[in-house]
Amino acid sequence: MRRILIPLLLAIVSFSWIPAYADAATMVPPGNRNAEQPAIPGASVRRTRGTNSTFDRKYQKVRELLATDTRLMSKIKSTARDYGIDPIHIIGALVGEHTYNVDAYDGLQSYYVKAASYAGQSFRFAYSGENIDDFVARPQFDVCKAKRDSYSLWTCREDVWDSAFRGKKVDGKSFPDNRFSAVFFQPFYAGQTFGLGQINPLTALELSDLVSSTSGIPKLDEKDASGVYKAIMDPDLSLAFVAGSIRKSIDDYRSIAGMDISGNPGLTATLYNVGNSRQRAAALAAKNRGAGQSVWPEENYYGWLINEKLDDLKSLL
Template sequence: MSRFAAIAAALLIALAMPAGAATLVPPGNRNAEQPAVPGGSKARTAQTRGTFEGKYAKIRALIAGNRELQAKIRKAAGAYGISPLHIAGALVGEHTYNVDALDRLQTYYVKALSYLNSGVAFAYEGEPIEDFVARPEFSACRSESDTRLWSCRERVFDAQFRGRTVDGRAYPDNRFGAVFFQPFYAGQTFGLGQLNPLTALSVSDVVHRVSGYPELDMREAGEVYAAIMDPDKTLAYMAAVIRTSIDAYRDVAGFDISGNPGVVATLYNVGDPVGRAEALKADNARRRAAGQAPRLPEENYYGWLVNDRLADLAAIFP
């Protein structure tokens, strides 16, 4: 058995969790070659005269060379019942394809403090997010927990506001998170885990319950930014995002993805695990009705790299 195969097999055993009728997604990539990397990621890397390989080496070295960070990753992973490889995979994906890793974690602590009292707010053209989601269109979402609550709100926004004019106000044909939760510039993510504010809010109840951090408030944007910029707290939010993704695919779509870090990393990259799990469930229901085999979750370009480098990452967490 190759070293990679041995690691993959061990990972499956280590991550095995009660999944009822859930179908285990096997380790490794479903795609023989890496899916296309988006042009935006290529452009950002070219602007810094870097390469994806160089950026991967930098974030891998940051993790491998910092025992304190390794210990924090292990602690966060243990608290949320996931493998540290899932957190490492998300870190590698974000800092390979989105931003360069900062050389010193202390820089993130300094940035966290700067955002805390920045006076920033989540709003669109003067309409605060708390007023927007109080509209009657969102009434069906109010009984949901945070993860499903914000997923529900995203769906309502897409169906009834995105690209439309409602009550005399035109809403952009853009994502909910970009319209209301990125006041600095569209597409911005923050901190070691490169989280966006909407993602952090969606797992705030989980992080409060497991890690004891105060629940985030959409009316206090500075506190949201400070939380995701803090290297200690951001690992808890990363772990919560990963945990909820694994749970959503098990409970909604009927797949246990815990033994495939590339698929887990893909969901960390694309977001909305509940909505995507529901879409996969509906697609497979149609496939079954047509006599076709179900479609397994599969990795994108970002998750493909994680699976491809799994042995390299596993060496950091023996």
């Protein structure tokens, strides 16, 4: 009897990490919920026109990069395996970024060169002379001290920013009505993101523990801004943060909204673009609590393109 019980107990322990919602999530249907592409933001339109390009040309350029750079595609596939996601999700995120936000370089080597050009630069995350580490030491952030992982910690701090500081005057100092990441984490100029995945530094800090435990990348420190930028610009590191972001979006929608979006790359691309998957999943859950039928998450213009081009993008694999 003892020989039977020990394996049974080990099996129980081994599977005890599986969340209660694992079998309860509703699979979101594939494809777009919108028949036509939602409106593309004016900033994206102006940026593309300003480079004498078109969205179609930018799409074709990033597609060509993915189709011809076998080293990059190999990295995408291996990183996707590490994070338990289909590589099409990473492809969707990269294609969306390089279609609507930046032009793709001609090859992976160009991303290494760009990352190297920022190596060794001295800068810090701050606003109006106040370093980020001093700012989050303010008593308003005490509620976040009990958070034990980087995702919970930084999303808590983001919530505190929104509720206690954003657009307000605190202790005689006025703070902009803008996102936490835009105010404290863009030391060069507003709207700035970098690298293959165009990840912003706050997102990288949120994902630090997940990426460290999965990929073995050293944990990031907000006091080391150069180290954060290296992580999001170096392709050998940044793809892990792209995959980590997608993994968290899928997990947030499953655990909070009871929705499985892992079969809809347009939705994961949308969340990669807009961020805040935790809050968006909570908003969707609230809608479904008062609805007579399922309210599905919807893609934005960015995710719509990925679902529309899905067969073409899958052919890259």
